[in-house]
Amino acid sequence: MSFDLSRRTTLAAVLGSVALGGTRLAAAPNDHTSPQGSKPITGSGKIDTHQHFLPKVYVDAVGLETLASVMPNRRAPEWSETGALAMMDARGIAKGVISISSGPVIPDAPNVLRKCNDEGAAIGVRHKGRFGLFASLPLPDIDASLKELAYALDTLKAEGVILFTNYGGKYLGDPAFRPLLEELNRRSGVAFLHPNEPNYHLVGQPPESVLEFPFDTTRTAASLIFSGAMKAFPNIRFILSHAGGTLPFLSQRLAGAVMLNPGLEEKIGDPNAAIRQFWFDTALSMSKPAMAALMAVADPTKIVFGTDFPMAPPFAITMSVDGLAAMPIDEASRNAISYNNAERLLSIKA
Ligand SMILES: [Zn+2]
Numbered sequence: 001m002s003f004d005l006s007r008r009t010t011l012a013a014v015l016g017s018v019a020l021g022g023t024r025l026a027a028a029p030n031d032h033t034s035p036q037g038s039k040p041i042t043g044s045g046k047i048d049t050h051q052h053f054l055p056k057v058y059v060d061a062v063g064l065e066t067l068a069s070v071m072p073n074r075r076a077p078e079w080s081e082t083g084a085l086a087m088m089d090a091r092g093i094a095k096g097v098i099s100i101s102s103g104p105v106i107p108d109a110p111n112v113l114r115k116c117n118d119e120g121a122a123i124g125v126r127h128k129g130r131f132g133l134f135a136s137l138p139l140p141d142i143d144a145s146l147k148e149l150a151y152a153l154d155t156l157k158a159e160g161v162i163l164f165t166n167y168g169g170k171y172l173g174d175p176a177f178r179p180l181l182e183e184l185n186r187r188s189g190v191a192f193l194h195p196n197e198p199n200y201h202l203v204g205q206p207p208e209s210v211l212e213f214p215f216d217t218t219r220t221a222a223s224l225i226f227s228g229a230m231k232a233f234p235n236i237r238f239i240l241s242h243a244g245g246t247l248p249f250l251s252q253r254l255a256g257a258v259m260l261n262p263g264l265e266e267k268i269g270d271p272n273a274a275i276r277q278f279w280f281d282t283a284l285s286m287s288k289p290a291m292a293a294l295m296a297v298a299d300p301t302k303i304v305f306g307t308d309f310p311m312a313p314p315f316a317i318t319m320s321v322d323g324l325a326a327m328p329i330d331e332a333s334r335n336a337i338s339y340n341n342a343e344r345l346l347s348i349k350a
Pocket residue numbers: 001002050052101194308311
């Protein structure tokens with residue numbers, strides 16, 4: 001999950017006042033079938049690299065009640081293939097790369113996630129050209145994850161894998177994940193980094209998805225930079241969710257920390273160059289401040305469009321779609337974010 005679905009007023013306060021373009025907030029919370037203010041789409045459709053699915057095998061394994069219990073609004077998100085396609089058609093999205101979001105601990109994860117990956121690939125076959133797959137790995141079990149990585153990429157031909165920002169409080173630069181990073185680097189793999197709940201709970205704060213999710217994305221990005229993983233594994237294409245969390249805003253502080261530590265730059269290289277190695281998606285982040293920070297530090301050829309469907313409510317997806325249309329950039333740059341960059345990253349066509 002990546003957003004509080006229940007508190008529309010809170011969300012409006014977070015995003016609405018800074019949204020690009022004229023966004024209407026009159027959408028019914030669970031109706032994803034209407035564009036609800038999105039502008040008509042011209043040219044090629046968008047590629048949505050941040051889209052989730054909840055196959056029956058996953059919901060059955062985790063349990064609807066457990067799934068609901070970890071959602072900020074205590075309601076399990078609703079998903080179906082037809083619902084996903086309707087949302088995509090209404091929003092001018094040609095292709096969605098689907099993944100299982102972070103959530104409750106999965107019992108018998110290697111077995112359940114294998115079935116989820118099979119189902120994700122089957123959805124792509126059933127709706128040719130409409131879906132790709134970021135396959136799930138049963139981390140933190142490294143051996144099982146290496147097996148699943150090979151299966152997902154070699155047999156299912158998945159576009160990449162989804163990794164969560166932390167597993168039990170360990171961030172991805174931790175030595176525990178090194179064998180997986182080595183293999184991803186060898187394969188020049190794509191790793192979609194998705195926020196997870198941190199390993200602590202704060203009292204009196206907004207739901208984790210509001211602040212802690214972007215912070216956790218920042219932490220794992222910093223962990224990859226400071227551990228030297230970005231330098232050691234330059235072939236991995238990491239996608240940071242939600243415009244990198246707060247990484248662009250904090251990039252100068254990170255660079256400063258490197259300057260204060262003799263020897264660190266030798267280990268990790270230029271921290272700003274490391275930040276530009278990352279790819280970034282725009283899910284739930286299409287606001288003037290967020291995009292201004294992102295565009296200031298990111299490689300513009302490495303920004304891809306995302307919705308966070310079905311965790312994001314319709315009005316937030318409208319903000320993502322309309323915000324992209326209203327960005328003060330030329331048409332080629334807009335098309336790059338809409339689909340060109342994702343086509344190049346994933347070797348697919350919109
Ligand atoms: Zn998400």
